[in-house]
Every structure is written in C-alpha cells, then in structure tokens.
Amino acid sequence: MPKATADIETHPKSFFITTLGCPKNTVDSMSMHQSLLKEGLLPASDPEASDFHLINTCTFIQDATKETIQTILDSIDLKKKRKQKLVVVGCFAERAGKEISDDLPEVDLHFGTGKYDKAGEIIRKSFPLDFKDVREFNEDLLERLTLSSVIENYSKPYSYVKISDGCNRGCSFCIIPNLRGKFKDSPAEDVIAETKKAIAAGAKEICLVSQDTVFYGKDTDKLLDLIQSVADVKGLEILRLLYLYPDKKTERLLDLYGKIDHIAPYLESPLQHVSKSVLKSMNRTGEYGYFKSLFQKARDVKPGLEIRTSFILGFPGETADDVDEIIRFIQDVKPEKVNLFPYSPQDGTKGFDLEGKLKDKEIAKRVNLVRDAYLQTLKEIHQSRVGKIYPAIVDEVNEEGAMVRRFQDAPEIDEVVFVEDLNLRVGQIGKVSVDSFYELDMTGSWV
Ligand code: SF4
Numbered sequence: 001m002p003k004a005t006a007d008i009e010t011h012p013k014s015f016f017i018t019t020l021g022c023p024k025n026t027v028d029s030m031s032m033h034q035s036l037l038k039e040g041l042l043p044a045s046d047p048e049a050s051d052f053h054l055i056n057t058c059t060f061i062q063d064a065t066k067e068t069i070q071t072i073l074d075s076i077d078l079k080k081k082r083k084q085k086l087v088v089v090g091c092f093a094e095r096a097g098k099e100i101s102d103d104l105p106e107v108d109l110h111f112g113t114g115k116y117d118k119a120g121e122i123i124r125k126s127f128p129l130d131f132k133d134v135r136e137f138n139e140d141l142l143e144r145l146t147l148s149s150v151i152e153n154y155s156k157p158y159s160y161v162k163i164s165d166g167c168n169r170g171c172s173f174c175i176i177p178n179l180r181g182k183f184k185d186s187p188a189e190d191v192i193a194e195t196k197k198a199i200a201a202g203a204k205e206i207c208l209v210s211q212d213t214v215f216y217g218k219d220t221d222k223l224l225d226l227i228q229s230v231a232d233v234k235g236l237e238i239l240r241l242l243y244l245y246p247d248k249k250t251e252r253l254l255d256l257y258g259k260i261d262h263i264a265p266y267l268e269s270p271l272q273h274v275s276k277s278v279l280k281s282m283n284r285t286g287e288y289g290y291f292k293s294l295f296q297k298a299r300d301v302k303p304g305l306e307i308r309t310s311f312i313l314g315f316p317g318e319t320a321d322d323v324d325e326i327i328r329f330i331q332d333v334k335p336e337k338v339n340l341f342p343y344s345p346q347d348g349t350k351g352f353d354l355e356g357k358l359k360d361k362e363i364a365k366r367v368n369l370v371r372d373a374y375l376q377t378l379k380e381i382h383q384s385r386v387g388k389i390y391p392a393i394v395d396e397v398n399e400e401g402a403m404v405r406r407f408q409d410a411p412e413i414d415e416v417v418f419v420e421d422l423n424l425r426v427g428q429i430g431k432v433s434v435d436s437f438y439e440l441d442m443t444g445s446w447v
Contacts, residue, residue, distance in 0.1 A: 247286065
C-alpha cells in the first residue's frame with residue numbers, strides 16, 4: 001500500500017482557519033470549525049501545520065479586499081512548502097468566485113457565504129482521495145472535543161453569538177446584502193443554546209453580533225425578549241450588543257440598557273455620516289440632531305457608557321461643508337471611539353453609478369482632516385479617564401503583564417489597559433484604575 005494512503009487511513013487530517021474581517025466572520029469560522037470536527041478533522045495549531053488551510057475572507061471595502069488577496073497569495077507561498085489544500089471561503093469567494101477559479105489555480109476549493117456549517121461535508125466530498133473517513137468519535141467524545149476545541153482555539157473570556165445574517169436596508173455604498181442575502185434571524189432557542197455552550201466553555205462575556213441587530217424579529221418586542229433571555233443565562237457576566245442601526249428601534253432598546261445591569265455600558269452604532277443630504281444619498285436615515293439626542297439618551301440610561309461609531313468620507317456629492325459637519329459632531333458629541341473609512345465604490349451597489357465622485361487624493365485628505373479632529377478629542381477623552389476606576393475583565397496574561405479591558409471596550413476592536421501584574425488570570429473580573437495613555441491604549445493598575 002502506498003505510504004500516502006496509509007497516512008490517510010491512520011492519521012486524521014488537520015485544518016486551520018485564518019479569519020479576516022469582522023466578529024461576524026469569527027462566528028462563521030467557529031461554525032466551520034464545528035462542522036470540520038464533526039467530519040473527523042482535527043484542529044492544527046497554525047496554518048503551516050495543517051492539511052487544509054481555510055481562509056475566511058472579507059471584502060467590505062477596498063482595503064479589506066486587498067488584505068484578503070494578500071493573505072491568499074501568502075498562503076499560496078506557504079502551500080508550496082507543505083503539501084496542503086488551500087480553501088478560500090466567505091464574502092470574497094462569494095463575490096469573486098470566477099476570478100479565483102480563473103486567476104488563482106493554486107486555490108484548491110472556494111465557496112461563498114451561507115455554507116459555513118457544511119464546510120466539513122463540502123471538504124469531504126471535494127477531496128475524497130485525500131480525506132478518508134477516520135472519524136472514530138462517539139457523540140460524547142465529539143461534544144467534549146468540541147468544547148475543548150472552543151476553549152483552546154478561542155481561549156478568550158468572551159465569545160461571539162450571531163443572532164441573524166444578511167440585511168434588508170440597502171445602504172447605497174454597501175455590498176453586504178449582495179454577499180449575505182436578505183435578513184434572516186436565528187431562532188431564539190439557538191441563540192440561547194449557543195450562549196450556554198460558550199459559557200460552559202469558559203466565556204464570561206457574550207457579544208451578540210449580526211449585520212443589523214435591531215432588525216431582529218422585525219419587531220422590537222421580539223428583540224427585547226431575546227436579549228432578556230440571553231441576559232438571564234446563568235454564568236453570563238457581561239452582555240454586549242454590537243451593530244445597532246441608529247434609529248427608533250435602537251432608541252427603544254436603550255430602555256433595556258437601563259434595566260439590565262450586565263448589558264455592557266457600550267453603544268456601537270455606525271452613523272456613516274451626519275449630513276442629511278449625504279445620508280439620503282447613502283439611503284440611510286437620520287441627521288445630526290437625531291444622532292446627538294440618541295447618543296445622549298444612551299449616556300443617560302447607562303452612566304459611564306462609551307460610544308463607537310463610524311463615518312465614511314468622500315461619498316459622491318459630499319461637500320466640504322458636509323465634512324465640517326462631521327468634525328463639528330465629533331467635537332460636540334465626543335463619541336469615544338471613531339472608525340473612519342475612505343469611500344470606495346463597490347461594483348454592484350447603487351452608489352457605484354452616482355455622479356460627483358471624488359478623487360482618491362481628496363478623499364484621503366478628508367479622512368485625515370477628520371482623523372486629526374478626532375485624535376484631538378480623543379486626547380481629552382483619555383485625560384478624563386486618568387485616575388478613574390472601571391469594572392474590567394482580564395483578556396490575556398503574558399510574561400510582561402496583563403491585557404485588561406474595561407467594560408466600556410469591546411474585545412478585539414477597542415482600546416485595552418496594560419497592567420503590570422502577573423498574578424491576574426484570564427477571565428478574572430474586577431476593577432482597573434487608568435494611570436496613563438498612549439494614542440489609543442492605556443496603562444493602569446488592578447485595584
Ligand atoms: S445596514 Fe447598511 S451598511 Fe449595514 S449591512 Fe445593511 S446595507 Fe450594509
């Protein structure tokens with residue numbers, strides 16, 4: 001019997017998933033992870049050690065697409081050094097499947113969104129010769145393997161749980177509805193079961209993610225019931241809600257923020273702009289005054305709450321006055337965390353054909369202008385944090401100390417506090433006092 005075949009029969013194949021993009025992709029990667037385990041594959045510690053290297057891609061904006069392509073090219077180099085299969089999955093594969101087939105023959109397989117939970121079966125069918133059924137797990141062992149795998153591979157004190165996928169809003173700059181399809185929510189029982197599973201695996205914090213959280217159930221009462229049920233899960237210490245579209249539904253949801261103590265003091269609500277005319281052309285609702293009062297309500301119902309938002313600069317037709325309006329908003333309302341994206345036209349969106357496109361150089365200038373204003377405000381925000389004590393969770397401990405996160409900060413997205421204390425444990429919850437700050441992160445002491 002040739003040696004390769006013997007290897008296949010005696011050694012389970014291994015996989016590694018490289019995840020790009022947002023926390024929603026992290027959840028999809030976890031779903032692929034479970035599916036691959038069920039088919040008898042085992043997780044590898046890094047891409048180099050894997051038989052199947054899967055890349056879960058992002059193509060939200062031009063920079064994300066560039067990062068995706070670069071990662072695929074790097075992985076092709078890696079593949080040449082090791083006999084492995086390269087699988088490209090997710091948003092970029094959905095959008096550019098033909099280009100991948102035509103231009104990247106080194107990619108062995110690609111498939112788009114919506115098939116994450118079938119990843120194991122797809123790989124089994126696609127590589128029947130490389131991938132014999134070596135599954136020997138009984139259900140109990142599989143359950144334990146899944147749990148320990150979640151702990152090992154996502155060994156963080158937080159976990160993401162997806163409550164829906166897709167989006168019906170149709171913002172004119174956004175390709176996501178084309179890639180992810182129409183809005184579909186997950187049954188409440190599944191969301192609660194996922195939450196319980198993550199907590200059993202060691203998570204203290206659950207971040208509910210989706211493309212459009214407040215659209216859940218299409219009826220805010222259903223969303224409020226879901227959040228209450230998740231909040232009631234035993235062992236959950238922090239519940240964080242991500243991606244709240246700035247409208248009346250979010251306003252109603254904020255009432256719940258005031259009633260449930262362990263909803264994190266954090267509002268993530270991407271505004272994308274504050275100028276009424278630009279928002280209209282983006283096919284979005286709201287304007288400066290409404291957003292200001294929404295953010296004020298959030299701060300009123302949950303004292304100490306911090307806000308993350310984002311703006312797109314350089315949308316077709318945007319004037320210098322529109323840019324000034326964003327700057328004024330940042331200086332006036334002082335959202336603590338701001339993402340700035342240069343507009344990049346995406347083929348397949350309504351914005352692609354709009355008149356009044358700006359040159360890249362002008363867009364970059366506008367981004368820099370707003371960034372300077374934000375960084376100035378951020379300095380004041382940081383200064384006001386020094387000497388204050390915040391509830392916090394330990395995310396990581398290494399030989400130099402601990403990475404601690406205030407409840408006001410979301411994992412992997414926001415700032416952290418570095419604490420020189422080697423006695424802390426990952427997942428420990430307590431209080432941190434902020435001593436000083438860098439441009440984004442802070443230093444502090446565990447108190
Ligand atoms: S709300 Fe708008 S920006 Fe967000 S996913 Fe839906 S279409 Fe895209």
